[in-house]
Amino acid sequence: MSSLYKRNNSPYYWWTIYHRGRRFSKSTGMTQKHLAKKVQNHWDLNIVLGEFNFLGRMGHSTLRVVDYIRQYLNFLEERKSSNTLLITKGVMTKFQTFLEMKNVKMLEELSVKILDEYINWLKCAPKTKKNHIGIISLMLEQARKEDVIQTNNAKQVTLPRILKKERHRLLEPIDLEIIFRNAAGWHLYYSFLNLTGLRAGDVAKLCYGNINHKKKAIVSFIRKSRRIHELPLAETLIRKISSERTDSTPLFPGIYSESERKLNDNLLKPRSYLQTLLEANGRPKATLHSFRVTFNNTLRDMGLSIEDRQILLTHSSSETTKIYTHPNFELAAEYVNKLPVYGISELN
Secondary structure, eight states, rough: OOOEOOOOSSSSSEEEEEEEEEEEEEEOOOOHHHEEEEEEEHHHHHHHHTTGGTTGGGGGGSSHHHHHHHHOOOOOHHHHHHHHHHHHHHHHHHHHHHHHTTTEEEEEGGHHHHHHHHHHHSSSSSHHHHHHHHHHHHHHHHHHHHOSSSSSGGOOOOOOOOOOOOOOOOOOHHHHHHHHSSSSGGGGHHHHHHHHHHHHHHHTTTTTGGTTTTTTTEEEEEETTTEEEEEEEEEEHHHHHHHSSOOBBSOOOOOOOOSSSHHHHTTTTHHHHHHHHHHHTTEEEOOOHHHHHHHHHHHHHHOHHHHHHHHHTOOOOOOSSSSSOOTTTTHHHHHHHHHHSSSGGGOO
């Protein structure tokens, strides 16, 4: 029915039993096996009689980590998106690898010290470590709500300092010349980033139906604002977009995807190509978001107001669920068409 075992970090014999789908463990407080067996027999009798008071609240927290992770993933599968489930599975796989190394098997053993050690063990950026603990904390908080554990120790973890880096630097004219001179199959995609200021993912999701040739505008759902925006499109780009393609055809089929996770993976291609170009020419590292930063700063230097730039960058705080059009559309279009153009001739 039950069994006794020894732990590396304890001088006592431990009693464990699997009862009604749950694993319970408790220290007998005995270092001699014959005395531990007497405790075992007494506790086994309590279990048979349905008397669980001797376990206290700690009895609930003696679930095996692997068992609760499995239970938690089933819980997420029923309530959360497939992307959330996939990310959580990845974190839990790493977490279990670490716990196996530390010989930590029970939920009650997930102390602040163990979780701090996990943070130190991870070989990733401080922000990623924070995300790992955040996901583990959500699991432990669910366990606390279910009365499986008393405390969510992940909330007490000391996270590493996150140093801000200028990852999305301003692209200088020399950078843009290098990029568009060597952009090859990424010319049009980089041109859209450069002349619209849209985020890389929003441009990657554009279809021919998002282009309004008559008004010379993009009409598209912007993921971060969760609204549809109508934005002026530079004439140099309008001339490169066919008006005869079907509305559902992606402008950039090589990176287009309905799946957010797949889309993010696909964006690695143009990002890596951009960074390789800059590195090969001795220029500092930049990202696809650098086009957005450059778009904003260039319009600022040209004299476009911050309010107008915020709308172009889809920062508007409007609560409308209808298509959100720039109130100074013609003025914005005028400024967009004054933006420096690089490499468009290469698209012919």
